[in-house]
Amino acid sequence: MINYVRTRYEVLEENADWLRFRLDTDGERSQQVSVHHVPDADGGAWLEISSPVGWADQIDLRKLLELAGSVVVGGVAVVDGVALLKHTVPIEDLSVREEFERPMKLVVARADSFERELAGTDHF
Template sequence: MTSWNEIVNYVRLRYEVLEETDVWLRFRLDTGNGRTQQVSAHHVHESDVDWIEISSAVGRAEEIDLRRFLELAGVSLIGGAGVVDGIALLKHTVPLENLSVREEFERPLALLVASADAFEHELTSSDHF
């Protein structure tokens, strides 16, 4: 069984951790061409199941075309669109039990980050997140 601590250690070894609590990590990934993308990983316990929620910001909701954001998210292979605290996010959630870090964390993370960065670039022409 994979633990939250294993996810934390995996992230610490590979990425720049910006902020950390007992149940939450915020870290930065290099996406190439001088761009970076911030990501959050949350350890969530719901319905007697432990989950890992991965999210990456696209832009401030009041500053982007939310309809276009939903259109982009609708054809994205991974990630659901949402707005939390005024920030438009792509999110993906996986159960922690029997999680393969490489297959069920790293691969979705890479896809989510690539999409969020591309959406941010298209919708804001910036690299704020």
């Protein structure tokens, strides 16, 4: 998956277990997205796709929860003070287009929309 992302997107940062890259969204906006390799307790492997919405102390988190309730993919979390929209997919038998690319683009589009509505910025 890392090689797939490297050949298609502007990678901003990476290590052995995750990478962060940027996607263009509507107009002149862009959105960061991270993909983390997450092993589970049973030995299976998952990819966690996350995209920032804004600094948690600068947005209305209740409104974010309400907005996230209407999306097909993703859930909301706060990590290191950043509110994120996240989605996790199993790696086993992963179809890149349907099981990674499609949900990733949905997460990124919604996170960018939430960032625009809640923060009024394009910081992430």
